[in-house]
Amino acid sequence: xxxxxxxxxxxxxxxxxxxxxxxxxxxxxxxxxxxxxxxxxxxxxxxxxxxxxxxxxxxxxxxxxxxxxxxxxxxxxxxxxxxxxxxxxxxxxxxxxxxxxxxxxxxxxxxxxxxxxxxxxxxxxxxxxxxxxxxxxxxxxxxxxxxxxxxxxxxxxxxxxxxxxxxxxxxxxxxxxxxxxxxxxxxxxxxxxxxxxxxxxxxxxxxxxxxxxxxxxxxxxxxxxxxxxxxxxxxxxxxxxxxxxxxxxxxxxxxxxxxxxxxxxxxxxxxxxxxxxxxxxxxxxxxxxxxxxxxxxxxxxxxxx
Numbered sequence: 471x472x473x474x475x476x477x478x479x480x481x482x483x484x485x486x487x488x489x490x491x492x493x494x495x496x497x498x499x500x501x502x503x504x505x506x507x508x509x510x511x512x513x514x515x516x517x518x519x520x521x522x523x524x525x526x527x528x529x530x531x532x533x534x535x536x537x538x539x540x541x542x543x544x545x546x547x548x549x550x551x552x553x554x555x556x557x558x559x560x561x562x563x564x565x566x567x568x569x570x571x572x573x574x575x576x577x578x579x580x581x582x583x584x585x586x587x588x589x590x591x592x593x594x595x596x597x598x599x600x601x602x603x604x605x606x607x608x609x610x611x612x613x614x615x616x617x618x619x620x621x622x623x624x625x626x627x628x629x630x631x632x633x634x635x636x637x638x639x640x641x642x643x644x645x646x647x648x649x650x651x652x653x654x655x656x657x658x659x660x661x662x663x664x665x666x667x668x669x670x671x672x673x674x675x676x677x678x679x680x681x682x683x684x685x686x687x688x689x690x691x692x693x694x695x696x697x698x699x700x701x702x703x704x705x706x707x708x709x710x711x712x713x714x715x716x717x718x719x720x721x722x723x724x725x726x727x728x729x730x731x732x733x734x735x736x737x738x739x740x741x742x743x744x745x746x747x748x749x750x751x752x753x754x755x756x757x758x759x760x761x762x763x764x765x766x767x768x769x770x771x772x773x774x775x
Contacts, residue, residue, distance in 0.1 A: 473579060506566045512524075523657065532551045543737070586609075601631070603627045629738060634737065681713060709735060
């Protein structure tokens with residue numbers, strides 16, 4: 471297996487395994503302010519080359535593949551688009567912040583993994599610097615698994631402002647069962663109507679809002695008709711583990727371990743918060759048993775990272 475990283479300096483990094491670009495990490499996006507510019511991974515592909523992410527879907531143009539996205543950070547929106555205001559619904563406010571590139575502090579290529587370390591500064595729409603972030607991404611291609619690879623995501627956020635930036639969700643602001651926020655994956659349009667998986671569960675959106683250490687999604691691709699599986703894993707030391715999950719399959723496919731789903735997390739000046747995740751991308755369909763094996767692969771990757 472040949473693994474490499476192609477660096478489009480000042481823009482993005484492509485991770486390539488045996489000629490297939492597994493993921494493109496865009497660390498300097500060119501997005502409009504309304505979309506809360508922030509780094510994202512898209513396209514993300516299986517080992518077999520099938521794309522499992524969507525970028526700027528027409529229904530939610532601020533959805534960007536896989537991205538760290540937070541709709542409620544104090545009074546600021548680092549998700550993009552309108553903000554939920556109880557009693558008014560979604561209102562477009564002047565509060566769409568950005569997560570801005572400061573420096574890539576590491577880019578290393580090993581025999582079975584690529585590692586990226588990234589420093590960012592978060593700014594409000596008005597330009598105030600409110601959060602510093604250190605994130606690390608790992609792209610691991612396990613030996614003996616030609617059908618799967620693992621993305622690890624590790625973020626530490628520090629409140630460098632002089633005000634409280636308590637983190638929540640539309641649900642903590644009053645909208646029932648809409649607790650999204652955190653590491654968010656949006657699947658391609660053809661994944662609409664796909665299957666959600668969790669420990670001892672295979673079904674649909676009735677699982678949204680429940681707690682668990684991992685959740686998966688099986689979707690089908692246009693053109694080939696084949697299937698792929700995406701499994702997201704929450705680290706055992708994350709605040710609030712196991713998290714509630716924001717997951718959809720009916721209007722579109724998405725997964726999001728949401729640590730702020732129904733309970734706000736304090737984020738006072740000087741405070742730091744750390745979260746770690748694994749995303750396992752696999753060729754072919756899965757059931758709860760095989761998805762659990764993929765989740766174990768993700769947990770092992772977090773230990774190595």
